[in-house]
Amino acid sequence: MxxxxxxxxxxxxxxxxxxxxxxxxxxxxxxxxxxxxxxxxxxxxxxxxxxxxxxxxxxGPCKALECSDHGFLHKDGAPRITNGVQSTHKWPWQASLQVNNNHICGAVVIGNRWLLTARHCINVRWMQKLSVLLDTLNLDNQDAWRVGVSKVIQHPGENENNDLALLELQDPLDITSCSSRNVRPIALPLQWQRWNYSRCYITGWGSLHFLGPSQKSLNEGMVNIVKASECEMLGNDENELGKLCAGKPSEGVDSCQGDSGGPLVCEEREDHWVLIGLTSYGRGCGGSSHAVYTRVTSYIEWIRVQVQEDDFCDKGHSSQ
The missing domain is CATH 1.20.5 (Single alpha-helices involved in coiled-coils or other helix-helix interfaces)
Structure with missing residues (x-):
């Protein structure tokens, strides 16, 4: 087979x-x-x-930055705001308070959710239209950081006597070391702190002359703080504890319209800045008179009560 x-x-x-x-x-x-x-x-x-x-x-990982540790100063800069110079470095706490995206006043970052400005800059009818512009030298910068304002707390006193207000933002700011934005809070002074600073600056987008237009570029000016007895706008008035005078009339350096609510800062130690005042009012712009600023040291407790948490920059701050 x-x-x-x-x-x-x-x-x-x-x-x-x-x-x-x-x-x-x-x-x-x-x-x-x-x-x-x-x-x-x-x-x-x-x-x-x-x-x-x-x-x-x-x-290391993202960490909160020390207050005012990224301020910049023109070591060889000439004076200017009215009769100042255009800023070439960002003052990272500087903000523009805007209504319908139009500049009306300055403002100052003091924490990741809070800014200070002048009380007279606020109109309650604008609440739904308020925003702040951050991280820019120029108001036309399309890359600037715009954040809406969710709440305004005005000081209950009269405008000229208690000229400050708090702005709470709709969204908290990223002010950690990992942030790509150049936004930092300014340190607040100790309550009733006395000072003897040699470098003090005002900054803003205000007019360069009386009744002139606001500027697109941020300006800065180096000023001197003077005693009330030396200030034509105040005189030796013991009731003016909430105010101070600053300027440099001999060179015409002064704040002007549109600078209101912006910062008067002084260098406490190298590259560490303290918020001394908020631009309030004056007589004309660049004249023979000093301008008046809200004295921040007089309102530290009021700020703390309104914020109701340790959410602003007054820590790690030494008296000189």
Whole structure:
């Protein structure tokens, strides 16, 4: 009897050969998967190493920045706001208070949700239209940071006697070391602190002359703080504890319309700035008189009560 092939044929190929081919393919796939796995693990380890190195280089994870530790000063800058100079470095606490995206006053960042401005800048009818513009030298900058205002707390006193208000933002500001924005809070002075500063500046987008238009570029001017007895606008009035005078009349350096609510800051120590005043009012612009500013030290407790939490910059701040 003729012998028959006991192996089945698959499409004309003996079954054992098909099985042998399948085994070879499975072995090949296994080796390929092992290579891919080793490559993925190596890549993951490389990413981890690079991430750790980057974190160490940057000084660790995101952290809150010290108050006013990113202020800039023109070491050789000439004076100007009215008769000042255009700012070429950002004052990171400077903000523009706007109605319908139009500048009306200055404002100052004091925490991640709070700004200060002048009370006379606020009209309750504007509440739904208020915003602040941050991180810019020029008001036409399309990359500037605009944040809406959710609440305004005005000081209950008369405008000229208690000329300040708090602005609460709709969204908190990222003021950590990881932020790409150049926005930092200014330190508040200690209550009833006395000072003897040699460098004090005013900044704003206000007019360069009386009744002139607001400016698109931020201006700055170096000023002197004077005693009430030396200030034509106040005189030796013991009731003017909430005010102070500053300017440089001999050079015409002065604040003007549109600068109201903006900061008067002094350098407490190198590159560490303190908010001394808020621009309030004056007689003309750039004349022979000093301008009047709201004295921030007189209102530290009021600010603290309104904010009701330790959410503004008065920590780590030493008296000179």
């Amino acid at each position: 003729a012998q028959t092939d006991r192996h089945q044929h698959v499409n004309g190929i003996p079954e054992h050969k098909v099985a042998d081919a399948g085994g070879a393919a499975a072995c090949c796939c296994s080796r390929r998967m092992a290579l891919i796995t080793r490559f993925c693990i190596s890549t993951l380890l490389l990413v981890v190493v690079l991430t750790v190195a980057l974190v160490l280089t940057l000084g």
